[in-house]
Amino acid sequence: MSFTAADLRKGLKIELEGIPYEVTEFEFCKPGKGQAMYKCRIKNMLIGTTMEKTFRAVDKIDQPNIESKTLSYSYQEGDKYVFMDNKTYEQVELHEDVLGDQRFFLLPDLECEVLFFNGRAMTVTLPAFVIKEIIDTEPGARGNTATNVLKPAKIDTGFEIGVPIFINRGDFIRIDTRTGKYVERVKQA
Amino acid sequence: MRPRPADSDDLRDLRRVLDLRARLNDAIRRFFRDRGFLEVDTPVVLSANAPEANIDAIPAGAGWLRTSPELHMKRLLAAGYEKIFQLGPVAREGEHGRWHHPEFTLLEWYRAEAGYLEILADAKALLSSVAMELRGAVDFTWEGKPVSFAQELWEKQTVSQAFIQHAGWDPALKFDPDRFDLDLVTRVEPALPADRPVVLIDYPAPLAALARRKPDDPSRAERWELYLAGVELANAYSELNDPDEQRARFEEANAHRQRRCAKPYPLDETFLSALAQMPPSGGIALGVDRLLMILADIDSLDGVLPFRHG
Numbered sequence: 334m335s336f337t338a339a340d341l342r343k344g345l346k347i348e349l350e351g352i353p354y355e356v357t358e359f360e361f362c363k364p365g366k367g368q369a370m371y372k373c374r375i376k377n378m379l380i381g382t383t384m385e386k387t388f389r390a391v392d393k394i395d396q397p398n399i400e401s402k403t404l405s406y407s408y409q410e411g412d413k414y415v416f417m418d419n420k421t422y423e424q425v426e427l428h429e430d431v432l433g434d435q436r437f438f439l440l441p442d443l444e445c446e447v448l449f450f451n452g453r454a455m456t457v458t459l460p461a462f463v464i465k466e467i468i469d470t471e472p473g474a475r476g477n478t479a480t481n482v483l484k485p486a487k488i489d490t491g492f493e494i495g496v497p498i499f500i501n502r503g504d505f506i507r508i509d510t511r512t513g514k515y516v517e518r519v520k521q522a
Numbered sequence: 523m524r525p526r527p528a529d530s531d532d533l534r535d536l537r538r539v540l541d542l543r544a545r546l547n548d549a550i551r552r553f554f555r556d557r558g559f560l561e562v563d564t565p566v567v568l569s570a571n572a573p574e575a576n577i578d579a580i581p582a583g584a585g586w587l588r589t590s591p592e593l594h595m596k597r598l599l600a601a602g603y604e605k606i607f608q609l610g611p612v613a614r615e616g617e618h619g620r621w622h623h624p625e626f627t628l629l630e631w632y633r634a635e636a637g638y639l640e641i642l643a644d645a646k647a648l649l650s651s652v653a654m655e656l657r658g659a660v661d662f663t664w665e666g667k668p669v670s671f672a673q674e675l676w677e678k679q680t681v682s683q684a685f686i687q688h689a690g691w692d693p694a695l696k697f698d699p700d701r702f703d704l705d706l707v708t709r710v711e712p713a714l715p716a717d718r719p720v721v722l723i724d725y726p727a728p729l730a731a732l733a734r735r736k737p738d739d740p741s742r743a744e745r746w747e748l749y750l751a752g753v754e755l756a757n758a759y760s761e762l763n764d765p766d767e768q769r770a771r772f773e774e775a776n777a778h779r780q781r782r783c784a785k786p787y788p789l790d791e792t793f794l795s796a797l798a799q800m801p802p803s804g805g806i807a808l809g810v811d812r813l814l815m816i817l818a819d820i821d822s823l824d825g826v827l828p829f830r831h832g
Contacts, residue, residue: 361619364711365747365757366731367703368576368782369616387708389700391782 334396338388341371346378348397349386353378353450378448378455400449406439414439416447427454437492438463438510459510464519465489466505473501483515532828539826542656542818546810549655550609550629553648559605559631564594566611570790572732575778578615579787580624586787587613590807591630592732593793596761599634600800607631609810620822621753621812624831632805637760638733638744641804642721645748645756646673649719649813656817664816668717669751675718681725682742688713694726694741702726716751730771733759734802748808755813758806765797 336347345356358374369390376383388394404416404425412429414436427447429436431454438459439445446458470486483495488508496506496515507516551561569585571577572593579586591608598606612628633640650660653671660672682692689705714720723746727735730743744760762768769789776786814826824830 361617361622362707363576363617363619363622364703364706365754366574366576366729367706368700370703370707372707385708387704389704 336394336396338369338371338390338392338394341373341388341394346397346399347375348395349375353397353399353455354386357383378450398451399455400452402447402449404445404447406441406443406445408441409439416445419444425454427457431455432457434492434513435459435510437488437490438465438508438513439490440465461509461511462507462516463510464505464507467496467500467502470496470500470502473499536828539814539818539820540828543814543826545656546652546814546817547609549652550607550648550810553651554605554607554631557605557644559607560603562595562598562603562606562608563610564588564591564598564608568593568790570788570793572793573772573775573779573787573789574731575775575782578784580613580615589614590628592805592807593790595630595632595805596800596803597793597796599632599761599803600796600798604634605632618831620824621815623811623823623827626823627810629808629810630806632761632803634801634803636804637802638723638746638758638804641758641806642746645758645806645808646676646719652813653817662817662819664751664819665821667751669816670718672718676721677715677718678721678723678746679714681722684710684714684722694724697726697728699728702729711749711752711754714749714752718750719755720749721746722749730762731759731775732762732768732771734762734764750816753812753816754809756806756808758804761800761803761805763797763800763802765794768797769794 341356341359343356343359347354347356354375355378356373357376360372361369362372363369371388373386373388374383375386403419405419407415407417413426414429414432416425416427418425435457440463443459443463447454448456465488467486468489471484477498480497482498484498485493486496486500487493494508494515500506500518505519505521507519509516566588567582567585568588571579571586571589577589579589590612591610595606595608607630609627609629611625613625615624617624631644649671650673653660653662661668661670663669682694685691685693685705689709693702724736724742725745727741727743730745733743733745736742736744746758747754748756772789779786811823811826815823818826820826
């Protein structure tokens with residue numbers, strides 16, 4: 334399967350020399366008497382770096398074999414994280430390198446979107462917000478409701494996160510998994 | 523392709539731009555009338571355009587919308603009109619982007635018994651004159667960056683110089699059309715000074731299109747392109763007036779079209795037979811919407827067009 338340059342648009346996923354890229358910026362250009370070209374910024378979907386790439390209208394562009402699956406998190410085994418495919422009930426193991434910091438926000442049965450490239454897991458997207466318990470932090474100053482001053486705290490997975498002064502051990506907080514940042518205190522998980 | 527419906531709020535917001543456009547049209551017409559040019563109008567629906575390798579025409583009835591008024595204007599030159607200009611719409615299939623729109627306004631002017639350098643002098647005078655008229659100065663800003671239409675700041679680089687410096691090869695020695703286009707867009711254009719008009723001059727002969735080759739160096743053509751802040755504004759020639767060479771170029775353009783699986787275009791035989799009577803001439807096509815975009819300090823063509831193709 335392949336695209337032509339005329340198919341290019343923001344968000345399109347393409348393959349160049351065996352690497353999957355996503356088009357993040359796209360501009361049509363055509364010098365006076367010259368051929369139509371498409372100036373793109375493309376993002377390497379494996380390592381996240383971006384680069385400029387200009388395609389000519391005649392260029393054929395490979396379509397990457399990318400598959401998206403919904404997986405539920407089960408348990409951890411060393412540096413492997415075991416998920417279950419919601420459709421086939423098959424077990425899928427993801428290495429911690431694929432998860433990156435996302436691994437700290439996993440919860441039992443949490444549903445994640447996983448993109449596979451040629452059958453290999455490439456990126457994992459968690460729900461935007463998860464709720465985690467604070468297992469360690471300095472005692473909170475009662476009555477100090479300022480949210481702009483942060484202190485370090487630890488969640489159950491050992492991840493360190495900045496929280497407002499009033500947060501105590503045993504509190505539950507909402508975390509934005511895209512930024513890894515504290516959002517708010519919640520009553521109970 | 524149909525114009526996208528513009529809501530009346532959009533149209534009201536465009537008031538300043540439409541006002542500038544009307545003033546720009548006036549300023550252009552006055553500039554040429556003051557210099558003894560005759561304004562002409564030539565047909566918009568044609569039975570034949572000039573075949574170009576990479577320009578596609580939009581079908582209209584049994585023919586096409588014009589991609590340029592060039593062929594009819596040259597027939598006027600051949601009939602003895604010495605200084606003519608036209609300000610009007612042209613259309614090109616599939617060109618849509620920040621600086622492209624399938625329907626746009628082209629200004630063309632021609633001088634008999636002149637060449638591309640006389641046209642360059644006209645262009646310098648025209649741009650400083652319209653900048654004074656619309657912005658009250660030849661120096662102003664576009665997109666927060668200074669630009670100048672001051673006549674003494676214009677910079678001239680040969681295509682060979684620019685390519686040797688920024689892309690590491692000379693396209694006039696061994697021409698490679700694919701590499702030329704790619705390097706032009708990715709290496710040469712981004713390296714041109716952005717604060718003043720820059721003229722790339724003397725194109726490799728295979729890119730002559732309707733320009734004559736240099737009498738003392740047939741590997742290059744008397745053609746220049748004007749850039750401002752990275753935007754290509756105009757394309758000028760010492761016009762080719764040899765019907766046989768022009769026919770061969772049209773046929774080569776059609777052969778190129780077929781190689782890229784595009785339909786070849788019929789040749790305008792009336793134009794080709796008139797060309798033998800055309801005196802040596804200089805001519806130019808300038809994109810008026812792009813000029814307006816810069817003068818109005820707007821970053822894309824969409825912002826200066828009241829009705830846009832979707």
